[in-house]
Amino acid sequence: MHHAFKDRHTPLYTQAAMLLRHRITSGVWKKGEQLPVIEALMAEFGVARTTIRQALSLLEDEGLIQRARGRGTFVTGAREKPSWLTLDTSWATFLRTLEGNWSKLINVHDEIGYLDLEPGLGKPAAAYRVISRIHGSGDNAYADVCLRLDQRCYELAPKRFEAEFIIPVMESLDQITISSARQVLTIGVADFEVAERLEIAVNAPVGRLRRVLCDEEGTAIYIGDITYRGDLVRLEMNMNR
Amino acid sequence: MHHAFKDRHTPLYTQAAMLLRHRITSGVWKKGEQLPVIEALMAEFGVARTTIRQALSLLEDEGLIQRARGRGTFVTGAREKPSWLTLDTSWATFLRTLEGNWSKLINVHDEIGYLDLEPGLGKPAAAYRVISRIHGSGDNAYADVCLRLDQRCYELAPKRFEAEFIIPVMESLDQITISSARQVLTIGVADFEVAERLEIAVNAPVGRLRRVLCDEEGTAIYIGDITYRGDLVRLEMNMNR
């Protein structure tokens, strides 16, 4: 039994597949190269033929390998990943990356007395308009969005705020001044609701971004909670020295 | 029974435990709070009592919850995580957030002919010094780092580069000019190697940051590949409008 297979709550064949996958994706075995024969893997991992074959079957289903009776098992390469959707986090380019994307409204309601805002990010407004949406690009939903827009801002252009991307609209309105913009990213997994909305697996890795825009008085006029699909989205950051 | 867990190669109870664990560690359920009763979880997750109880048993073994017959199941936080480690991605504050953290050298070697650099991020240098490290804060390793430092820079202060955080050293050397700094963040899961180094579960969600620092000629004098623990680290970004 290979020392790495220590998780008693995951099947051996799943763990073996993980280790084999890692060796392929990390470059230990190159494309076109033959994997060790089943007998060798059995010996190395200390598991039965069944276990190795099940692991290899998983990898073949993913397109990482191809098995050939009489010849061996060969690395075919990682399945081609769809190209990343890159979202920039600098203000100027961020607005530009929204162009060409679509947005679908899920739900809108009012909220009074929202207090769940971390000190240092801003102070809550008296009332918010809560807008739930999905953002997408092409065929894919890439983000689940729940945002709070200060009711006073919302009332300046309600129809636009429900039909367009929020921040460009805010930018276009003279009565709204965005004085600071901060974001905090955490990394977690998709719960049931997000999984369904973004059409990903429960427990799939996601990025969670809280974005807070404040006016001159330090009032949070926009609080966005955005969940990005880890398999589709990458974030680009300029360090601006 | 219809349930939402899609991974056919991981037991349901393991997947359920993963989701429950995430809800606790991400703050959905606070310390002292009662979890929904078993019947409610059965209904929400679409699984049997046995499956829920097995998932809860895992979490109890980890000290995350305590189960009490007749009363309910409560978040104990006995294995409470240190509060979020916040890393800022703006240059000035980024350097400051490194203070107080520790670094452990894993491996150092030379590399010639590195080409795996995406156009737009910079052009590769002729030779790099590859430094593998773990970064930590207090008792916890929070990042697995594999960085490439242009050999010419490395030779300016080899002992310092192997003992200290790289970027502050680069900043302190007059002969090195950092002209641009870009970062790209993706979200994925920990593979075998990272899991072992950071002492997290294989497949735990992680953030992967590629950071590229270029000199005036556009040569990538530093290429850092940093894997952050999703359960410990959050990244703060200023939008700099």
Add this chain to the structure above:
DNA sequence: TCTAATAGTACCTATTATAGGACTTTACGG
């Protein structure tokens, strides 16, 4: 054609995971 290499198949046994249902035990408040 033959041999060696290698994966695939078949069959069996044993254990674990999963699921459903019913009943028991414990805790707490009135």
Add this chain to the structure above:
DNA sequence: CCGTAAAGTCCTATAATAGGTACTATTAGA
């Protein structure tokens, strides 16, 4: 003490996992 809330236990049945053994089929090279 009683009723309600909630976890714990037990039983049955099916499916999944894992290991072991032996034989078959395919491929490539001499």
